Amino acid sequence: MTDEMDEPLYTRDIDLAPIRSCRLAIVGYGNHGRSHALCLRDSGVAHIRIALRETSPSRIKAEADGFEVVSLPEAAAWADAISLLAADEAHRLIWEEAILPHRKPGQALIVCHGFSIHYDLIRPPADADVILAAAKGPGGAVREEFEKGRGLIGFWAVHQDASGQARELALAYLAAIGSGEVGIFPTSFREETVSDLFGEQVVLVGGMVALAKASFERLVAAGVSERMAYIDCVHEIKYLADLIQARGIAGMYEAISDTAEFGARQIEDKIAGPELKRVFDEAMADIESDRFARKWVETYEAGDAMVADRAADRALRIETVGAELRDRIYGATK
Template sequence: MNLPDALYDRDIDLAPLQAVTLAIIGYGNHGRSHALNLRDSGVKGVLVALRDGSPSADKARGDGFEVVSLDEAARRADYVSILAADEAHGAIWTGHIAPNRKAGQGLIFCHGFSIDYDLIDPPADCDVILAAAKGPGGAVRESFERGGGLTGFWAVHHDASGQAETIAKAYLKGLGCGRAGIFATSFREEALADILGEQAVLVGGMCALARQGYETLVAAGISPLMAYIDTVHELKYIAELIHRRGIAGMYAAISDTAEFGAHEVEARIADAVKPVFDDIVADVVSGDFARRWVADFEKDRAGLHAARANAGQHELEETGRYLRKALGLE
């Protein structure tokens, strides 16, 4: 198999990023971690840009950052890193950045969504850069503080300055990704991989298997507590093993009984979900999913709120609360 070569800290110069004013839009999981890591790496010109009345303003000021409005960030920054919720990117661009932007100002993203699905249509003088630390925002900071970093992926959608690739790599180095490895990608690949992975496996697929497993065990006469432990609670231990050792390594670390049975059923489960996975790919690749999500966002996320309320009603949530309380986890 042809695996790509990585870039590391020693291959990348931070100086081009240290010479610019950078505004980070949003101070959530990624926004805060990016701002702190970049500053700790030696990037001094970091502003934090927040919407009016943002609940995150005090936190950003408390961390020592200058907090500015979205319009002011657009007027002052050489690069704007858009780390607000993806579905809001279109409104942030048309309402604040496009009408106020400094000439030649570049855009940086950590997910390919809003460029790949055309939520933003940048002008010709704009660098459009992807600098994605692959993982949740909290892990960007935690790994950095431990002296490590997450794997980083960069892409350039448009290079107006001739510096876009240099800035992308420097940004990832500032996040700490040069300690773990930095690779090239495209906006399209990153957007599809992220959305397909979370829908088919990491979130949608895993929760469907866990819920269906719980229901199946309870219907087979197993107590809710025991069913919850064996289909939901212990996921953490298996995920941890896969994270550290890979799937084959996880199999080697569990009991032979578990491994023998799992090998027998894996192919049957894979065959059953394959048509669903194919539908998910078609839905995401065509842009239908992105259109539905942006339409829901414009209706104050009515569909998301209804689905969230419905998920919270499932009986296994009560079982889970009981178990976590007994274990002192909540």
């Protein structure tokens, strides 16, 4: 591992001129797009336009925030750099239909996840700098941390360096959205993509939800009330996650009761047994190949992705019980 991989860069190490002098179009104005646009503007990036479809519900919000809103083809013809912050699964259609036919020669492409480049959903021409500027965390948290004078840990990578200045633009962009306050590290498009997808599928979302649902059902089957089961298997996840974020896994174990720690250590290795390894191996194989990416993009482009799944979740008892408890716990204090 190189020294550069070991040591983060901070705002004091980075020249913001490459992004401040740039005519920047931001495609999308959801959590990532809005957060990035506001932070970049506050960091002195004066020439920002928001690129949205005519029917986008985000148009009113972007205009209320004081940004000029233009069509995607207009943005592609105007900008020195495009920051493509729409949903990953929409990148192929946006690129092929609205950006590529109209793009300004030499225009840089910036993405906040490696997904569409790593899986060849987008194939930029040779004249483009292709940059990953990933602030690791939810889009809304970028703005929240920036307003506190901090930021999210940032990772940068360069897929194409047509100008010879792609690295400088990547670092300036990340510093301007706050990552330079906490540290910016180099990565690769592959590493960021594989790690992001695997983490959210097997731990942060898929794994956590599977454990929560299964444990709720098992407790209820044992005669425990649904309310108690929900509190112990779903509601309290936040408190343990907060402890791990603040103190690490060892610190979390030190902070909880000895009874909880002893019981957890008895079952930890059983849960992380051969069956779990098989599931992880299958998930990694789908991610490392393009099977997951292709299936997801094809599902999205076919329309109505996951509508039935979301409706089925809403009908579950765990959701009904959770909604009632949240209303009682938090509704009374509003």
